[in-house]
Amino acid sequence: MNNLFGYKQRDTWINHTTGTAKLIGFLALSTMGMISYDTRFLLGLVVLAIVLMQMAQIKYREYALMAKLVIIFAIINLVMVAVLAPQYGVQLYGTRHVLFGTGYWTMTQEQIFYEFNLLLKYLFSLPLAIILLFTTNPSEFAAGLNKIGVPYKIAYSFAITLRYIPDVQSDYRTISLAQQARGYEISKKAPLLARSKGAVQIILPLVFASLNRIETISQAMELRRFGREKKRSWYQEQAFATRDIMMILGAAAVVIIGAILFVQNGGRLYNPFK
């Protein structure tokens, strides 16, 4: 299960920090970055995240696929915005500095600046998320979620999800191979209708196997009196050390900087055109 998110044991201080502290740090920074439209703040976050990624000794090839997907996703979205709302930047920043073009297609500095901000927003959280996912043992997430106030039953559901994704995946593969052996084609070579039919022939057994699994697991858990007490302890739970407190304080400092910038800018947007 540890391979799902690319988690690997590495000997760095970020790896040794508890999952709870990293989760708090990630949620704080990504929420602030999501709300803020201050270019300087977003650029700062990107630099910070890249420095942290170096410290965590994460190599480019480990996340190359993810990075490519995000960049494709970002480009599609930026083009859509440029085509559907080419004057949105002017509307947001309230000024108009024409670069070229006329009418509907007038390209303005405001629009380019807005799209640059949007690009930063699509990209800034990727390094943060990669650090969180690549340096945290998935089992620690459930304990961490419970610690930051999520009810333990919900945290436990999340733990079950992480535990069973590999099992469901292997179920899916087995069923898929069995159905292909029986002659259902699901690759791109088959015509549309045959492919849909093949997919349905995989989904049905997968659904019934999973529903049976729900019954089996919940009976086993009930026999062991799950849910009897109001609290529970976690195998992967770790006590806070100095570095955990430092990380949370660091995240708090970034949030405060973000908040000060809000007040300074008089809103979420940083406007260099005024």
Next chain:
Amino acid sequence: MNDRKKRETFSVRSVVATGIGAAVFFVLMKFIAIPTGIPNTTINVAEGWLALIASLFGPIVGLLVGFIGHTLNDAVTYGSPWWSWVIADAIFGLLLGFGKRYLALEYGDLSTKKLVQFNIWQAISNILVWIIIAPIGDILIYKEPAQKVFLQGAVTALVNTLSVAIIGSLLLVAYVKSRPKKSSLRSE
């Protein structure tokens, strides 16, 4: 009293159904794509599964399956969750969960009328969620232009409604067929 009520709504079975439901949602979203013939538009099988699991286990499980499944999929694919769409999927699960008592799938009785009503309800939910909630979230959280997010929302609503109408109905019918009828035992 309050505590006991809570325990009833989120039983051990619900905990497990949420966990496994989200795992299956994740795998379906990642691996199975049924083409529609239009490039880059696939039938979203995961939404059909969400419809079944919500109709079987109720609104809270539906909400959590949508939330956890979509968050994980976004995290693994794009690095970070796109919250406005995660919330939209969660609310879709919640809305479909309200149909649990009416459909009563476990007793093995699904009339054509109920199936039609299920489909009307899922279409309403999809429209509400993808044309109203998701785009408004995009505008409020991410300050994206309205023209773009409403176009995206409309396409998603259409594709997901079709997906649930085909895959969801199919799963519902298959499930009900596998259950014994409520009045299948007769005293002689």
